[in-house]
Amino acid sequence: MKMNILDDLRINAGASLSLFASITALLLQSHNTSISLAVKVHSEFYSRPLVRLLRTYLYVEMALNGSSEEKEQTASWLRWMHRHIHGSINEETRKELGMPDDVDHYGYIDELKAYIMQTLTWATISFQERFGKRLSTRAKDTIVLEYTCAGLRLGVPQSMLTTTYDDFVVSFNHRLDRLDAGYELTGTVVHNVEASVISAKKHWITGLLVRAALMVGHSLLPERVKSKYQLNILKFRTARAIQWALCTSLWLVYPFLMLIPLRGMICLLLVLEPQLRPILRSSLQAIHCMDILHDKPVLPKSKGPEKASGLPIYLSWLASGKQRPSFLQMVLVKTLQAQLQSDSWINTVRVWLTYPFTIAETCAEYAIHSANDTVRVWRSQIQESSLFHSDGEVSMPLHIGIIMDGNRRYARQLGQHVLVGHAKGAATASKVLEWWLKYLPNTVSYASPMHPRYLTCWAFSSENFERAEEERDGLFAMMAAEFKSLAFTSLVHLFRVRVRFIGGERHRFPLELLETMEMVEEITSTYDGLFLQIAVGYGGRQEVVSAVQNLVSQGKEITERNIGMETYCAQRSIPPVNLIIRTSERRTSGFFLWDTQAAELHFIDKLWPQLTEMDWLHALESFSTREIRGGR
Numbered sequence: 001m002k003m004n005i006l007d008d009l010r011i012n013a014g015a016s017l018s019l020f021a022s023i024t025a026l027l028l029q030s031h032n033t034s035i036s037l038a039v040k041v042h043s044e045f046y047s048r049p050l051v052r053l054l055r056t057y058l059y060v061e062m063a064l065n066g067s068s069e070e071k072e073q074t075a076s077w078l079r080w081m082h083r084h085i086h087g088s089i090n091e092e093t094r095k096e097l098g099m100p101d102d103v104d105h106y107g108y109i110d111e112l113k114a115y116i117m118q119t120l121t122w123a124t125i126s127f128q129e130r131f132g133k134r135l136s137t138r139a140k141d142t143i144v145l146e147y148t149c150a151g152l153r154l155g156v157p158q159s160m161l162t163t164t165y166d167d168f169v170v171s172f173n174h175r176l177d178r179l180d181a182g183y184e185l186t187g188t189v190v191h192n193v194e195a196s197v198i199s200a201k202k203h204w205i206t207g208l209l210v211r212a213a214l215m216v217g218h219s220l221l222p223e224r225v226k227s228k229y230q231l232n233i234l235k236f237r238t239a240r241a242i243q244w245a246l247c248t249s250l251w252l253v254y255p256f257l258m259l260i261p262l263r264g265m266i267c268l269l270l271v272l273e274p275q276l277r278p279i280l281r282s283s284l285q286a287i288h289c290m291d292i293l294h295d296k297p298v299l300p301k302s303k304g305p306e307k308a309s310g311l312p313i314y315l316s317w318l319a320s321g322k323q324r325p326s327f328l329q330m331v332l333v334k335t336l337q338a339q340l341q342s343d344s345w346i347n348t349v350r351v352w353l354t355y356p357f358t359i360a361e362t363c364a365e366y367a368i369h370s371a372n373d374t375v376r377v378w379r380s381q382i383q384e385s386s387l388f389h390s391d392g393e394v395s396m397p398l399h400i401g402i403i404m405d406g407n408r409r410y411a412r413q414l415g416q417h418v419l420v421g422h423a424k425g426a427a428t429a430s431k432v433l434e435w436w437l438k439y440l441p442n443t444v445s446y447a448s449p450m451h452p453r454y455l456t457c458w459a460f461s462s463e464n465f466e467r468a469e470e471e472r473d474g475l476f477a478m479m480a481a482e483f484k485s486l487a488f489t490s491l492v493h494l495f496r497v498r499v500r501f502i503g504g505e506r507h508r509f510p511l512e513l514l515e516t517m518e519m520v521e522e523i524t525s526t527y528d529g530l531f532l533q534i535a536v537g538y539g540g541r542q543e544v545v546s547a548v549q550n551l552v553s554q555g556k557e558i559t560e561r562n563i564g565m566e567t568y569c570a571q572r573s574i575p576p577v578n579l580i581i582r583t584s585e586r587r588t589s590g591f592f593l594w595d596t597q598a599a600e601l602h603f604i605d606k607l608w609p610q611l612t613e614m615d616w617l618h619a620l621e622s623f624s625t626r627e628i629r630g631g632r
């Protein structure tokens with residue numbers, strides 16, 4: 001079976017940045033004295049390093065694997081939290097940290113954020129390369145892009161970040177050159193980092209883990225930095241032998257290590273260190289309270305349950321995630337749950353007596369899910385191979401239009417608020433984007449002249465303005481997060497996807513949403529690989545009226561040909577739609593009223609949030625089997 005292009009890119013940057021690589025990033029960050037200083041004055045790192053470690057895990061997990069809204073909220077929270085980080089540097093501190101004479105101020109400026117993103121990139125790639133499989137250039141580019149996108153989200157200018165691995169190496173070395181030229185890394189900085197990591201009050205297992213992490217993290221530093229980091233823990237020859245042994249064992253257990261994703265690592269820390277539990281709860285709450293349209297924290301509308309069924313709600317966050325939780329993650333969550341339930345001696349006895357059964361149940365649950373997943377993957381591979389690997393030319397649509405319908409009915413079926421349905425719908429929309437890209441290279445490499453180079457999604461119709469204010473405002477906020485997410489999605493940059501918005505009635509949208517749409521169009525404006533159009537405030541009749549009005553204002557004749565040249569697609573040199581996919585209803589509701597004369601229709605009897613990868617493949621297959629005569 002041919003490997004899919006996304007298989008090569010399926011690198012969980014979160015998991016790679018486990019305990020060990022995060023120490024590498026931390027050491028690299030303290031190589032920059034401005035960061036060291038900011039950390040010393042404004043963070044709890046030196047007094048409570050585990051708290052900082054936990055928070056860093058949480059931010060990285062949210063930024064890489066959260067929902068679009070969570071990603072945006074995390075960036076918003078980080079901007080909010082760091083806004084006071086600046087100050088002047090006195091003589092004593094300058095000497096202690098070996099800072100250059102001409103630097104008298106520090107602040108959390110864009111240059112530092114860009115450097116922090118690069119330290120995470122370096123740590124993730126070198127960890128993966130050293131202990132995992134060799135990475136292809138495309139896979140390395142993806143990791144670079146993941147962190148670049150996180151940096152863009154934080155507001156770092158595009159010019160300070162890179163989009164390919166080769167450019168990253170040049171830029172990172174350039175930054176290290178500048179650091180080397182500016183000052184000599186002092187023993188105090190190195191010692192501070194090491195001492196605080198080691199001396200924190202913690203469980204003995206955490207103690208061992210952080211020592212191991214320091215040794216392994218040090219070995220992943222770039223050679224030019226490594227020699228400057230004379231860690232006390234590595235002073236003796238025996239310690240260096242232990243370091244070597246640790247690295248070799250890590251190389252051996254790497255596949256198992258990858259079974260604990262970052263959310264699992266957070267869970268492990270909470271199992272070992274109970275004092276960190278309130279930190280996770282308050283950090284999650286703070287992130288979820290960010291108003292992303294206005295970039296400031298707001299009190300939640302309803303206070304919401306602090307605890308679900310007697311247990312803190314962060315537990316369900318730990319058990320969820322973009323990917324299905326791994327087995328080890330599930331076991332760790334169950335262990336934490338058992339610890340939390342052991343609040344009296346009777347409960348302790350009850351919980352720990354039933355613990356083996358709970359784990360057995362987890363095993364069974366995991367086995368069933370894995371079997372289901374395997375069957376699902378096989379089915380889509382069979383479907384894919386019958387579609388793309390068949391002899392002869394495969395006919396593919398050049399332009400696909402999608403009508404996403406059924407979000408509210410989905411929510412109502414579950415007894416949930418309509419916005420929950422829209423959130424599920426938004427998640428399905430980003431999956432469709434992934435499937436579109438995932439099945440592209442095959443269609444291209446299987447010599448089909450027609451491949452879905454253009455995709456249009458109808459996100460908000462002219463009629464949708466008439467919905468209840470609460471739903472409409474919720475949708476605006478959700479669309480802002482989703483659209484922003486597009487600009488900060490590595491796949492969009494890797495496949496050079498140009499994003500554009502079509503539709504009218506712009507004055508009815510909030511300014512923040514309009515600015516977001518402008519920003520997304522601007523960031524992708526130079527791309528020409530693929531084209532994604534999002535229809536907002538769109539109505540078929542309104543499109544035709546606006547085309548006619550354009551002709552009238554230009555004094556042109558109203559002819560079929562002239563109207564055809566003024567439609568949204570024609571104005572952007574995009575071909576008319578060949579295939580319309582709609583969920584839950586069997587009508588087109590005026591979607592591309594003018595440009596769908598020759599379009600094939602494919603209706604799916606499911607609500608939009610229920611759409612699966614098989615449905616997508618099936619739609620392509622259904623198109624490929626039709627005889628398209630174009631009226632001849």
Ligand SMILES: CC(C)=CCC/C(C)=C/CC/C(C)=C/COP(=O)(O)OP(=O)(O)O
Nearest residue numbers: 404405406407408409425426429457459482
């Ligand atoms: C990136 C991208 C394209 C994001 C999309 C954002 C998103 C999910 C918009 C909502 C679309 C919408 C109004 C669906 C219609 O369901 P409905 O409310 O009409 O449901 P119903 O038919 O059950 O009433």
